[in-house]
Structure formats: structure tokens, C-alpha cells
Amino acid sequence: MSSTLLGPPGVGKTHLAIGLGVEAVQQGYKVSFVTMDHLIQLLRTQEVTRSAQTKLKRITQSDLVIIDDLMFMAINRHEANLFFQLINKLYGQSSVIITSNKGPEDWGELLGDPAITTAILDRLLHKSEVIHLTGDSYRLKYRKTIFGND
Template identity: 55%
Template sequence: MEQIKEIQTIMKELRLSAAAKVIPELVQTANVDQASYSDFLLSVMHKEQKERAEKARLRRFTWATLPYQRSLDEFEVNIQPALSQKQFNELRELNWVDQSYNLILLGPTGVGKTFLSVGLCVEAINNGYSAIFITMGDLIKVLKTETISRQSQIRLKHLLKANLIVLDDLMFMALDQDEANLLFYFINKLYEQTSFIITSNKSPEQWSEVIGDEVITGAILDRIVQKSQVIEMIGDSYRVTHRQTIFKDNK
């Protein structure tokens, strides 16, 4: 027993805390199974690896700042004419993230743009990717305050390291010249190394109206659209058709 405690102490010093907690059980199992030394050592490493992977997954969810968590299993592909089941499955495979493609989801409020983008974020995080959700307004705030705000510095650091960024409600708000420049520099910095999911209720042709500068608009569009898939989502508002009411019986 003293030997087990010594092993646990050394393992904790080596930062193998997860495996250290279960060493007594692993030793007992190895004795019962008459496991070889290599099999026993492998079981210890697997335990530590699994625990670290789970902690990393939970950290990625913390950094993601999702407005809510929704699984892609909940997304009703059959009521969204703009997306076939085959296309939905292809998006879910996330190969496009590995290739730094962008996904542009256009359409009016309530058709499922944010729902789909959140679901893809969750899918990416669960598969080992770093994914972050941020609204247009919050991104501009981070970019404008990163030199004076520690919180903004940390958030920008995570954004710059992300594999996938959801930029929600792009062009929802008008930008002044400085804000438009900041948005361009941000997108340009991540060009061809990070995938974006962009949601907007305005078509790219209307973006210059919000930015107020056709040159910057063109530069942003060039970098977003070059490797991208545009999906124009249509249909009734998901929030209205799935609304929750106070009365179960409306009679």
C-alpha cells in the first residue's frame, strides 16, 4: 500500500493526476487479468489521456461563448428547402474546416441560421476543434478595446487561435471607417487559416451599404467568398412555429 501511495505522489508531481487517482483500481485489475507490464502501463496512459481530452473539451466549450447549446440532431433538415440531407451530412463531417472553407448563411430572422451555426460549433468542439461564437457587435467591441482591456486581449487571443469562428449577424449594425478597417484587418489576419461561419440577413451586395466603403467591402468579400459555400435559408420563422405558450389548451 505504501508503494501505491509513493507511485501516486510521483505521478502527481509529473502532472498525471487523473491516472494517479485510479492507480489502486488499475493495479487491482491488472493483477486479476494477469496483464503484462506494457498492458498495465498502457491502461494508465489511456486513463490520463481520456481525462485530459475531456478537460480540454470542456475548456473549449467555455471559450466558445455559445448563446446556447444545440445538437445538430435537433436541426430539422426536412423543413429547410435550402439544404439537402446530403449537404447537411457533408457540413457535419467538418472536412471543410480542415480545408479552411467558409460557410455563409443568409436569410431573414428565424429561419435557423444561428441554430445551425451553433450546432456546427458544438459538433466541432466535440470533435477536437477550437470553435468560438461571437456577434458582430461583440467582435467590434473586442477589436476596439483589445489595447486597453485584459478581457478583450484574452478573447482576441482565443479568436486568433480558433479553427472555426461563427460571426453572427454580420452587417447587422452600421460601421464607421475605423470599425470597418478593424473588421478587415481581423478577417485578413485569419485568411485561409481559419474557417468562418457567417450569418447575415443582408446579401453580400448590401454589405457596402452598412460599411459605407466599397473598397473595404470588396476586400472583405474577396477573402470570405474565395473559398466558401453560400446557403440562402428560407422558410417560416423557427421561433414562431416552435413557440412555447402559457396555455396548453388555447380554447
Template identity: 60%
Template sequence: MTFVTMGELLSLLKTEEFTRKAQVQLNRIRASDLVIIDDLMYMAMDQREATLFFHLINHLYERSSIILTSNKSPDQWGELLGDEGVAMAILDRILHRAEVVHMNEASYRMKHRQSMFVSESVQN
């Protein structure tokens, strides 16, 4: 099993041809039975990043189980990837034989912190 954030993954993909560390980490990801990618599509990708991500997903497709977390729905991915064709190719591989779990609840990080946002007056 391998866990990686999307930011870390993009950094590895962009530096793989230059650094041994990125090569080793990506080889571990490619060899994993389960790959968990957190915060997918939290920010837009440029064309090169989208293509590198597609190649990784294409390699993992039918070799590994993949768990993705994202706060964006698949219909927003084309805009974030800047290329509808690449987005469709990635989604085609990701959604084939997929289970999609929608969690439409408030952030679990903020669940117990809502009291911080309640305005209270301080009286002397």
C-alpha cells in the same frame, strides 16, 4: 471553436488596445480553428469598425474556418460598411472557397408564436 455576436466582436475590436480582457478574447478568436460570427451586418459600421473587422477577417483567412450569419445579402454590405472598397476586400476573403446557404424562411424564433399576432375579439 469560438462563437461571438457581431456586436460583441466590434466591442472587442474597438477596446483591444486598451483592455487585457479584449486582448485575451481576440487572441482566442484568432487562434480558433472555427470562428462563428452571428448577426453580421445587422447594423451599419463606421470606417474604423469596418477596418478593424477587415483586419480580423484578413488574419483568419486561410487559417480558420468561418461561419457567418447575416440577414443582409453581400450586395448590401458596401452600404452598411460605408466603404465599397473595404466591403469588397472582406467579401473577397469570405467568399473565396465558401459555401453559401440561403435560408429564406420565416424566423425560427417566431415560428411557434404566430398565434400572438392573430387578432381575436374577447366577448363577455
């Protein structure tokens, strides 16, 4: 089972994902947490650095993989293909939790390839619970004094 946590910045997506990850660790599962930008860096450098290979191996051997800030930044076609290969490898063998401030309908423009986007969505959203979080940013809620709104 996988989950996709969607919503604007600051509503607690990462906090919830980490909480679920901690619970999984306490239950004896292997868990990996990685931000999307770090994951793309690992995928780009896996052919040339041992540390990237080691980290990716740890990710693919995890029972639960948490990918934070999916689609926060645009990625090129080669990176999208590498990401698809990873998701395809995880599909069916690991649970995946994804956080994103963009809905799946917006992922195509960030991936730049409709075919890869469809294949990634197919694997990520199949048997996935999609949870939409709404509300104001918790980070900004208590920082109104910064903006002079005492």
C-alpha cells in the same frame, strides 16, 4: 472551408452555425462563437483592455470562428478597417461561419467604404459555401396567438 448562412430572421441560421460548432468541438477543434456587435466592441477596445486582447487572441487561434449576425448593424469606417484586419488574419488559417440576414450586395452600405467591403467580401467568400435559407420565422411560427391569429 468557410460557410455563409444567409436568410431572414428566425429561419435557423444561428442554430445551424452552433450545431456545426458543437460538432467541430466534439471532433477536437478549437471553436469561437461571437456576435458581430460583441466582436466590434472587442476590436474597438483591444488597445485598452486586457480582456478584449485575450478574447481576440482566443478567436484568432481558433480552428473555426462563428460570427453571428454579420452586418446586422452599420459600422463606421474605423470599425470596418479593424474588422478587415481580423478577417485578413483569419483568412487561410481558420474556417469561418458567418450568419447574416443581409446579402453581400447590401454589405457595402453598412460598411460605408467600397474598398474595405470588397476586400472583406473577397476573403470571406473565397472558398466559401454560401447557403440561402428561406421560410417563415420559427420563433414566430408557434407564437401566432401573440398577434391574435388563433
